[in-house]
Amino acid sequence: MALLAEAKRVAAEFDFPDDVVRAIGDEFVAEMNEGLEKNATTMSQIPTYVTGVPNGTEKGLYLAVDLGGTNFRVCSIQLHGDTTFSLTQSKVPIPRELMEAKTAKELFAFLAKQIEIFLKKHHEDHFEAHVRRRQTVSTPEGYRDENIFRLGFTFSFPVHQIGINRGTLIRWTKGFNIPDAIGQDVCALLQEELDLLKLPVKVAALVNDTVGTLMARSYTSPGKTGTLLGAIFGTGTNGAYLEKLSKITKPMGGEYDSSTGEMVINTEWGSFDNGMKVLPTTVYDNILDRESVNPGIQMFEKRISGMFLGEILRIALVQVMKSPTIPLFRDDDSSHNDYNSTTTVTPSSPLYMQWAVDSSILSIAEADNSVGLRALRQEIEKCLGVSAPSIEDAQAVKDIAHAIGKRAGRLAGIAVGAIVLQTGRLKNNALASSGTDAIKTSDAGDTPIPEEDIVDIGVDGSLVEFYPNFEDYMRSSLRVMNGIGPEGEKRIRIGIAKDGSGVGAALIALVAAKMEKPSDYVNELRAKLVRVQENVDGRENPADGSTSTAAAATVPESKPVAPGTEKEPVNGESKDLQPGR
Ligand code: ADP
Numbered sequence: 017m018a019l020l021a022e023a024k025r026v027a028a029e030f031d032f033p034d035d036v037v038r039a040i041g042d043e044f045v046a047e048m049n050e051g052l053e054k055n056a057t058t059m060s061q062i063p064t065y066v067t068g069v070p071n072g073t074e075k076g077l078y079l080a081v082d083l084g085g086t087n088f089r090v091c092s093i094q095l096h097g098d099t100t101f102s103l104t105q106s107k108v109p110i111p112r113e114l115m116e117a118k119t120a121k122e123l124f125a126f127l128a129k130q131i132e133i134f135l136k137k138h139h140e141d142h143f144e145a146h147v148r149r150r151q152t153v154s155t156p157e158g159y160r161d162e163n164i165f166r167l168g169f170t171f172s173f174p175v176h177q178i179g180i181n182r183g184t185l186i187r188w189t190k191g192f193n194i195p196d197a198i199g200q201d202v203c204a205l206l207q208e209e210l211d212l213l214k215l216p217v218k219v220a221a222l223v224n225d226t227v228g229t230l231m232a233r234s235y236t237s238p239g240k241t242g243t244l245l246g247a248i249f250g251t252g253t254n255g256a257y258l259e260k261l262s263k264i265t266k267p268m269g270g271e272y273d274s275s276t277g278e279m280v281i282n283t284e285w286g287s288f289d290n291g292m293k294v295l296p297t298t299v300y301d302n303i304l305d306r307e308s309v310n311p312g313i314q315m316f317e318k319r320i321s322g323m324f325l326g327e328i329l330r331i332a333l334v335q336v337m338k339s340p341t342i343p344l345f346r347d348d349d350s351s352h353n354d355y356n357s358t359t360t361v362t363p364s365s366p367l368y369m370q371w372a373v374d375s376s377i378l379s380i381a382e383a384d385n386s387v388g389l390r391a392l393r394q395e396i397e398k399c400l401g402v403s404a405p406s407i408e409d410a411q412a413v414k415d416i417a418h419a420i421g422k423r424a425g426r427l428a429g430i431a432v433g434a435i436v437l438q439t440g441r442l443k444n445n446a447l448a449s450s451g452t453d454a455i456k457t458s459d460a461g462d463t464p465i466p467e468e469d470i471v472d473i474g475v476d477g478s479l480v481e482f483y484p485n486f487e488d489y490m491r492s493s494l495r496v497m498n499g500i501g502p503e504g505e506k507r508i509r510i511g512i513a514k515d516g517s518g519v520g521a522a523l524i525a526l527v528a529a530k531m532e533k534p535s536d537y538v539n540e541l542r543a544k545l546v547r548v549q550e551n552v553d554g555r556e557n558p559a560d561g562s563t564s565t566a567a568a569a570t571v572p573e574s575k576p577v578a579p580g581t582e583k584e585p586v587n588g589e590s591k592d593l594q595p596g597r
């Protein structure tokens with residue numbers, strides 16, 4: 017019994033009253049506004065230069081690429097214009113040596129090559145037609161804008177965005193280290209390599225995964241109403257929402273289309289309340305933070321996201337194990353141990369290793385409501401290195417894990433609620449104008465809420481997708497927030513947005529393409545080709561003599577690519593172009 021009482025005590029440390037929910041909500045709104053007014057604030061509130069969200073009627077064929085960490089994903093997305101899309105994709109691991117390449121060029125040339133391979137494999141007709149047309153590029157008809165693929169580039173590293181398709185790399189993370197890329201425009205780096213391969217592709221948009229989530233949900237969500245917020249609860253947590261331009265009063269450098277009066281803001285809410293004015297905390301959180309690589313930073317994220325929840329649980333369990341009077345993972349109470357064997361913790365147990373406990377154990381603990389907690393006990397054996405854990409052990413793990421997951425969900429809900437309040441979305445609708453009591457809910461079930469009164473939220477990430485009841489915990493916060501309440505909470509629709517980095521990036525490319533002035537790109541490209549041509553013509557004889565007459569602007573006939581052979585190197589035209597640069 018001592019163990020269960022102790023588990024209840026620890027679990028209670030993660031609870032916080034509804035008053036604190038409201039206080040966190042107020043602080044969240046305050047920090048959002050501060051971030052809209054000036055730079056270098058706790059929440060960055062980064063303008064994305066995306067000035068609208070799709071409504072599901074958009075059409076067209078777009079390309080999207082995603083450089084995230086381990087893989088490079090290339091896909092093409094056909095938007096059907098009826099909230100549905102088809103997606104073709106390929107994925108290649110990034111070669112280890114390119115993550116630490118000498119020059120950015122090496123990495124981006126590899127990425128461009130993958131795009132070429134993808135186009136040849138999946139869009140050969142488009143590709144061939146394009147190459148034929150390139151030979152008459154000097155005539156206005158020869159090079160038609162609509163034959164160019166617009167590409168959305170999801171680049172999940174910190175960038176300073178200066179336009180819809182411009183952004184400079186601040187620093188590498190996740191094991192990449194190519195110093196010469198820092199400070200360079202990653203879209204320009206990719207475009208340069210695409211041009212060298214003469215691919216009919218324009219890098220139209222630089223995409224953050226949160227913004228992609230917002231766009232993907234807005235396109236696929238039911239009804240014509242746009243989505244307000246895209247939120248990620250995965251390894252990390254972040255949100256992007258549609259803000260009124262008039263509220264973004266800090267200086268914005270790049271160009272954008274101001275006609276919609278709105279812009280998507282990437283909140284970077286993981287760093288909300290780094291000053292710890294309102295966030296609840298426990299001794300376990302403090303230990304986690306102190307031993308992390310970035311103490312005092314990402315304090316909201318450290319209480320919410322997948323990267324941290326397993327570690328909070330680990331630290332809490334270790335603290336309980338330290339107490340000589342509490343028999344956690346010890347056999348003092350062997351009568352409860354129906355495995356008829358002694359409970360032992362292996363010395364190499366993940367319990368003794370920082371970051372070694374994955375958050376998915378929280379989902380298993382939450383989901384296992386069986387009498388014997390068999391699934392959870394198996395997980396404890398497998399993932400915590402404890403042999404023959406008792407039911408009491410499992411119950412203690414379940415109680416503590418539940419408290420950690422519930423707190424994460426409640427905090428996540430406050431972020432959503434604060435954005436709903438900040439944007440005033442609950443006020444602008446038919447019901448508000450006819451009085452809130454127009455919403456009738458009965459015990460027999462809810463009256464359907466008219467589409468125009470719904471505030472749509474898109475979410476993505478393993479935590480929100482797989483942790484049981486995560487949405488319910490979010491909703492429990494929404495119900496107690498001032499200005500939302502149980503009535504407002506019912507009008508907030510939360511839906512999973514799959515494939516943000518594919519369809520979302522495509523949609524941002526579409527938005528970007530609409531902003532281009534007609535034939536911008538063709539003119540740009542012609543000018544570039546003329547420059548390259550001049551360089552090639554004026555060049556001294558190259559030492560190897562082999563490519564001296566390969567004119568950049570006269571494109572060699574492309575070899576037909578037989579199915580299944582698309583991985584063969586193409587006819588060397590990229591090499592031919594290099595001396596011209
Ligand atoms: P990413 O954020 O990299 O795009 P995910 O959305 O899949 O990827 O999130 C991965 C994170 O979610 C990891 O930190 C992992 O520990 C956690 N996670 C994965 N599965 C679950 C689960 N079933 N329950 C809770 N957390 C999970």
Ligand code: MG
Pocket residue numbers: 225248250477
């Ligand atoms: Mg993700």
